[in-house]
Amino acid sequence: MDLALPTPYADFELPLTELTVGALRFAEETEPGVIYRHSLRSYLFAAELADGRGLKPGIDYDDELVFLSCVLHDLGLSEKGNGDQRFEVDGADLAARFLRDHGAGEDTVAVVWDAVALHTSDGIAARKGPEVALAQAGIGLDILGRGKEELRPGFAERIHTAFPREDLGYALTDIVAEQALANPAKAGPIGGFPGQVLRSHLPYGELPDWHDLIDRSGWGDRPAGVRSDAAIAREPGELSGLFERCLEAGDLEGLVSLYEPQGVFVPDPSGTVATGIAAIKEALRPYVDNGARVTLQLRKIHRVGDIAVLSSSATVTGLAPEPVTTDTTEVVRRQLDGRWLYAVDDPFFGA
DSSP states (O other): OOOOOOTTGGGSOOOOOHHHHHHHHHHHHHSOHHHHHHHHHHHHHHHHHHHHTTOOBTTTBOHHHHHHHHHTTTGGGSTTTOOSSOHHHHHHHHHHHHHHHTTOOHHHHHHHHHHHHTTTOTTTGGGSOHHHHHHHHHHHHHHHOTTGGGSOTTHHHHHHHHSOOSSHHHHHHHHHHHHHHHOGGGOOSTTHHHHHHHHHTSOTTSSOOHHHHHHHTSSOOOOTTOOTTOOOOSSTTHHHHHHHHHHHTTOHHHHHTTEEEEEEEOOSTTOOOEESHHHHHHHHHHHHHTTOEEEEEEEEEEEETTEEEEEEEEEEESSSSSOEEEEEEEEEEEOTTSOEEEEEEETTTTO
16 A cells, blocks of 8 residues: 655654555545544644643554544544444444454554544543543544644644635534434434533523534634624624624625524514515615614613523614614524524514
8 A cells, every 4th residue: 555645644744554544545535525634633633732741652652543543533424434323433333344344453443442432522531541532632622622722833723724624613513413313313412411411400501502612612613604704693692783884884695694594674664574584685785775874772682592682772874864763672593503693673663
């Protein structure tokens, strides 16, 4: 087997053996590109973390095992690896089959199986040996930014230039959701059983969910279909400011992106109702075409779960000879990707 790898792989120190190069090529052939590049970045981050912690390959850990664990850890998110178990276990089983088919010993298989099956299991992977712990650390750094403060300046930028993220956090989440929707047996309690119990005993929002963690990673991953330059409301009260800024910029598409696909907008005091994105876009077009401005003074927010009601005082200029001030009522809803969008926007409710 030719062990030479082209740029950008050759720009990094990879443990090149027949088994590791075979695993790399197997992952590339088997997984979606965004997942494959995540798997490779995970190893590079794991190795960098190990170096920063004073751990030496061949002395403190087996570099080949860390590489295999990282590169093969998301096989369960591939079509070939998608079975009836949670994706981590499906992936571990496929990784074990690959390793056995390529002559790996059972000691190697056992370590890699543990690393793949446990890579989402906080508090367990770190106790299973240095290779399993380092693999999980590299994976967690690439998805959630955990431990990024340990990286040398510029290291993450170098990795992301060579192997772009492509909004990994959301892309991976969408694949997990797609698999689980097709086969609910693949989805255990989100966040684990203790997390589910704790969530039911805390006020809503006290325990961060998965999308909160993605947003806090600092990597800048964005939900699918959201413009790279578009601002996102992570809290319900942020929608008011986004609406003002999009309107001031004359950004009709940006305004429309603040509404749910089947949302409702009442554009004038006559009671006209625009339902759905196409109708909302046409209702907002005169605001943009006339250079209208809206100033929203948020007064109250009432939030229950993923629903919130905003009460504001709105002043609209540019649509009538004189400014129009009205009390507004908006119902906003948190989406599956963590954004807040308008479900019902009625500036003239009760007028």
